[in-house]
Amino acid sequence: MAYLWSLAALIPLNNYGHYIHWGVIDISVANFIVVVLMIIAFVAALFLPFPGRSRRKESR
């Protein structure tokens, strides 16, 4: 298990957090990344082809 603990050393947690200040908006970099990932997931869900879609259309 010990080697797993050393993985935690990859991310220094003893510093101050990083924040983005943009007018009235204050957001931590971590939260900002999550919001960006949600937007990417949303757009990808709209445009990526859904597996089996064409097959199902043919059988109709």
Add this chain to the structure above:
Amino acid sequence: MSTAEIDRQWTTRLRKRATGHLPPEKLLPDTQPAYVSSWIYVFGVTTLAALMMVILSGIILAIRGPQWWHSSAIGHFVNSTHLWSVEIFFFAMIVHLWGKFFMAAWRGGRSLTWVTGVVTFLASVGTAFTGYVSQTNFDSQWISTQAKDGINATGAGSIFNVLNLGQMLMWHIVLLPLAAVLLTAIHVLMVRVKGVVPPFEENGATK
């Protein structure tokens, strides 16, 4: 007993109402309309799957208790499973919400589906918050001492005391999860009762 009497029994009436609104083939359908084959429909089910993982890992945490989840390797693992399932739960729920917003999925008598979604979201935020203050570590002490000022300023602190660990833990593992799970059940049943909302008409009519 006459048939009129049988028809008046509450068991008969309840069964007829339930099967009328939700016959088995509507509850567990074989096929879905063609427009449902899009990734955007996967996020509701992802939210549901993540919620199941949250409940399952939470049950294990409750069985073994704080000493265990703070000090053993497997306890840390289950604790992390609980946290990361919550992260996936909220991530998927928000993308799901955006999808339903842009589809205006409350159309055609589906407002209860939307509203149960909104209330589930609020209950989930409360569950997450009470979870953060129930960790029993420095993080939870920090969060609760920060939060008390905001909540006391609203006056709610007189009945909802974020510094009261016993109260917060009970909200986190009894009241709020119960509400979230019940609301989710109604939400998903409403989707089955009403069927998946059809796309907008091409001429822009909303229906």
